[in-house]
Amino acid sequence: MIEREHTYLRLAVDVAVLTVREGALAVLVITRANEPFRGRPALPGGFLREGEDIPEAAAREFAEETGLDPTALHLEQLKAYGAPDRDPRGRVVSVAFLAIMPDLPLPTPGSDARGAAWEPVDRVRGTLSFDHDRILDDAVEQARSRLEFTTLATAFCGAVFTMGDLRRVYEVVWGHELDPRNFSRKVINTPGFVEPTGAHKTSEAGRPAALYRAGGGTTLNPPILRASAGG
Amino acid sequence: MIEREHTYLRLAVDVAVLTVREGALAVLVITRANEPFRGRPALPGGFLREGEDIPEAAAREFAEETGLDPTALHLEQLKAYGAPDRDPRGRVVSVAFLAIMPDLPLPTPGSDARGAAWEPVDRVRGTLSFDHDRILDDAVEQARSRLEFTTLATAFCGAVFTMGDLRRVYEVVWGHELDPRNFSRKVINTPGFVEPTGAHKTSEAGRPAALYRAGGGTTLNPPILRASAGG
DNA sequence: ACAAAAGTGTTCCTTCTACACCCATGA
DNA sequence: TCATGGGTGTAGAAGGAACACTTTTGT
Incomplete structure (x- = not known):
């Protein structure tokens, strides 16, 4: 009846990029350049843009943060995360993706870009910003299951x-x-x-x-x- | 750099409620009371509210449209659907859920409520509003896989x-x-x-x-x- | 010669599948 | 006593696990 029982929000897309590197499962982690969680590790991601579909946004964010071509990338949606307090900037729902790629060297290893780097999953577990630890756990479990x-x-x-x-x-x-x-x-x-x-x-x-x-x-x-x- | 590369949008939650009824797989379908797609069949759903988590919204929509208690309901998230033109009212991203329940009679079989009714999946396939046909297909495939x-x-x-x-x-x-x-x-x-x-x-x-x-x-x-x- | 990694053959065991057969009820 | 649905036993096929053994390289 009351037709304003909804809320406007922003949609984020976060990507857990996994690879096998030096005998361990590794994930692509960036160091956040802005608040919140400035200087802290997080999964690459960003906001959905106008007129953009969700997988498109995930591929774009991947390309922006790694400098790599996303066309050959395996990219699949995991699920949406929407706890009301998951982002201190306001209401943000995140659609998480799982991406898989070979162990390629990253074009800008810490130079000018936002500092994307491979980190062993066991090392970053428990240290990520927002609810990205949970997203990473879900991504790893999805990957394990997909191999089967x-x-x-x-x-x-x-x-x-x-x-x-x-x-x-x-x-x-x-x-x-x-x-x-x-x-x-x-x-x-x-x-x-x-x-x-x-x-x-x-x-x-x-x-x-x-x-x-x-x-x-x-x-x-x-x-x-x-x-x-x-x- | 440009920090307005995002878009505000509304988040919908749509639920594919499945049951086995009269020897066929059936889905709970409502008849839309408002534009767009007024009078056309659709999955039950609605917009996320302020301060509400996504599974919470799915349970609430289920309860509102069926009059049943969602606490015992099996409710699991499927995925998010966000094609830019999927809703003529503007930018709406939908998080779809799969729900499973026994073949219970619906409290208001077409009386005052928005007219929720069981329909065999094979009968409604291809007739639903928005992108709900695709959601239903994905829900059925998820259910098939979950049984395994x-x-x-x-x-x-x-x-x-x-x-x-x-x-x-x-x-x-x-x-x-x-x-x-x-x-x-x-x-x-x-x-x-x-x-x-x-x-x-x-x-x-x-x-x-x-x-x-x-x-x-x-x-x-x-x-x-x-x-x-x-x- | 020896270490290391790739690959083949074989045996044992569990599980799946198909189906013969028996059990307990209502009409 | 017959139709109907529930349940047990069992033989054959298929697939997985474990492992002896052979192949082909570098040092």
């Missing part, structure tokens, strides 16, 4: 990768080791996951590994389930 | 139910039949899914069925996977 049921792991790798590379993604994200031999078979027997390139990588030590690229599929059938924690 | 990995199916049933009741939930939501004997074993062998009450239901025809209530668990380990569509 989708081909997301290839998004952590470059254009070509070895079975060992792909397996290390699983091991780092899930936090436990996998049998290399069984893993290899499972991946190869899952249609659409990887395609052999025919080339081999003759690197550091050991027998040269076959190189693969990402396959056309997105869902894993059968899934690669985590070891059940209770069994 | 969580104890959500019990939310479709009343306080006590038979194995047949629970199985029919799966059959209706997934759209294909299941073997009653294997289903029963899977459910019983999944810890935390159901608890026997000891009572039996001596109804229509056949041998009396044991009655169960929902167990304490939320995740299904092992999951009950849908038959893979490609194999």
Whole structure:
């Protein structure tokens, strides 16, 4: 009946960009240049603009804060966070995104830009601004789950990768080791996951590994389930 | 640099309430009382109010449009929808929710309230206002997936139910039949899914069925996977 | 020769699936 | 006694876990 039972607000978009780096799960963290939380770490993000769709805003924020091209980036929406007091500037609802990319060097490693840097997830946990710690937790859990049921792991790798590379993604994200031999078979027997390139990588030590690229599929059938924690 | 690169907007909350009713998956649909889309079907929803958290708003809208108590309701956030032109009234971002409840009669079946009614999902598909058709599709897919990995199916049933009741939930939501004997074993062998009450239901025809209530668990380990569509 | 990483073969075990068979009720 | 829905047993197939063993490189 009363038609003013609503409130105007601003919509923010925050992106948890994950990668595997130096054997650990890392997240892209910026140091805030403005109040609130000036000088404190936070996830990259910003406000939605006029006429802009939400995924568009997420890609733009990613590009602005990293200087990288977002077109090849895996970017998926997580959920919206809207506690009334989550932002001291006023009513701000944030739509959080999960992004996955290979371990690329950031173009401006602390020079002029807002200082985006890779940080191990375990190191930043509990230190982020706003409710970004919760967003990060949700993003990590989403990534863990996605590895079970989708081909997301290839998004952590470059254009070509070895079975060992792909397996290390699983091991780092899930936090436990996998049998290399069984893993290899499972991946190869899952249609659409990887395609052999025919080339081999003759690197550091050991027998040269076959190189693969990402396959056309997105869902894993059968899934690669985590070891059940209770069994 | 320019610190007005944002836009103020209103946040809507829309709820896809699903149930199993007369052997079909049904969704709660209202007939819109106001423009835009006046007289057209839509999902129940409304604007976020000042000082209100998002799940709170979803529960309130559910209660307002159905007259039912939302405390026992399964209510989970789906995602945010924010295409710039999704609402002709201006910039409105909607956070969609999935709700699951048993097939309860609605207190005001078309009397004074905004006319909430159960409609089979297959009947309303393609007829809803705004982008609610897409929201409904996403809600149904989320429900299908949740049945695989969580104890959500019990939310479709009343306080006590038979194995047949629970199985029919799966059959209706997934759209294909299941073997009653294997289903029963899977459910019983999944810890935390159901608890026997000891009572039996001596109804229509056949041998009396044991009655169960929902167990304490939320995740299904092992999951009950849908038959893979490609194999 | 030896270490290190990649990959193959095989065995054991759990789970899924299909279905024969038995149980308890109402008409 | 027959139809109907509930429930147990079991054999075969499929997939996962563990691990012995072989392959191919660098040092």
